[in-house]
Amino acid sequence: MLYPERRDMLFRESLVPFAPADLHYGLRSEFMADKCLEKVNLVIGAYRDDRGQPWVLPTVAQAIQLYHDDALQNQEYLPIAGEQSFCKAAAHLLLGCEDSDMQNRKFSFQTISGTGAVHLGAVFLSKFLAVPKPLVYLSDPTWDNHVPVFTHAGLSVKHYQYYSTETRLLNFEGMIQDLQDAPRGSIIVLQASAHNPTGVDPSQSQWEQIAETMKSSGHFAFFDCAYQGFATGDLMQDSFAVRHFFQQGIEMFIAQSFSKNLGLYGQRTGCLHYVANPGSEASSTVQRVASQLSSLQRSEISTPPLYGAKIASLVLNDKTLSKDWLGDLATMSERIAKMRAELQGRLEELGTPGNWRHITTQIGMFAYTGLNESEVELLRTKWHVYMLPSGRMSVAGLNSRNVSYVADAIHDVVGKVKVRK
Missing domain, CATH: 3.40.640.10 (Type I PLP-dependent aspartate aminotransferase-like (Major domain))
Structure with a gap:
């Protein structure tokens, strides 16, 4: 036997148990494996454009080009x-x-x-x-x-x-x-x-x-x-x-x-x-x-x-790049604010139980929706909409093509299930 079993291993199971899987990246993996064409990822905090794609800021793209064009740059x-x-x-x-x-x-x-x-x-x-x-x-x-x-x-x-x-x-x-x-x-x-x-x-x-x-x-x-x-x-x-x-x-x-x-x-x-x-x-x-x-x-x-x-x-x-960067920041923050407004508007139009004004009074990438863990689970299993069990949503994952779908999904699950004890 090339590698005989050793019973005196230092890293025994009792000393090195399995660590719990990371929740965010576990849900990300589950999302990637999901075959549903309408699936929506509202877990990971990374900006997406209105096509749902990662966005390289134009000013960053220019800076990258300047960096690579500079013959004096090195990798020291x-x-x-x-x-x-x-x-x-x-x-x-x-x-x-x-x-x-x-x-x-x-x-x-x-x-x-x-x-x-x-x-x-x-x-x-x-x-x-x-x-x-x-x-x-x-x-x-x-x-x-x-x-x-x-x-x-x-x-x-x-x-x-x-x-x-x-x-x-x-x-x-x-x-x-x-x-x-x-x-x-x-x-x-x-x-x-x-x-x-x-x-x-x-x-x-x-x-x-x-x-x-x-x-x-x-x-x-x-x-x-x-x-x-x-x-x-x-x-x-x-x-x-x-x-x-x-x-x-x-x-x-x-x-x-x-x-x-x-x-x-x-x-x-x-x-x-x-x-x-x-x-x-x-x-x-x-x-x-x-x-x-x-x-x-x-x-x-x-x-x-x-x-x-x-x-x-x-x-x-760089004065020009830093000025242009302000435009990129406006593009991202304004798109997210627009998605907040459209989600809230659609939920109110549907008559979804509850008050949804917090969607637009909150700011930034994340919205604390108020959905409970069981509702979030039903969103994932029935509608293929992924967010954290706490009800935290990455608003950057919303776009003009899926925001109504997400609102319909939330409308469907609200009040249908209770928090599991």
């Missing part, structure tokens, strides 16, 4: 902190202030998109935050990768009230109360715009109150910014919360992704920005934090990938 390693022309432009895009205002208070690291930025910040905080056993507070609900990223970094996770299932709006009073009650020095994870999964954001005045609560409670802010410009088409509006926190002198991490707003999904292009409190110690603090982030980045990925950062840098730093 980037520095540990990444492509600094990209990082500098990314920070300016978020914070909107001049270099002289930022240089003593912040440092930026290129990361493996937004997920890598959250991870790098989480590992740093688990090692260096000056609070014994710090708690991470996430919104309820939140992006489902937040919990494993922070727990894998060794941090304990709790949740603050955020979404009201009754009103389908922000539970602002509950959120503020939970932030006030959290132990001083807690890590509060906030989504800057187009909250995933609910599509419900605080107003600007509410963000101002949140910032005031964060300062008075001595919490550390950790922003996740995955949809700047993609949410409303307005870069300034989508980064209001981050800019306000910066202006208020609040110490924070900001995880920034260019997957959605540049369509660089597969390039995994992102940044982690550290912003220190203002004052005489700021520059020294930034340098020390940057040194430890460099050490962590070096041990985990050595240096970040080159291609996506080069393309993003061209778009962000």
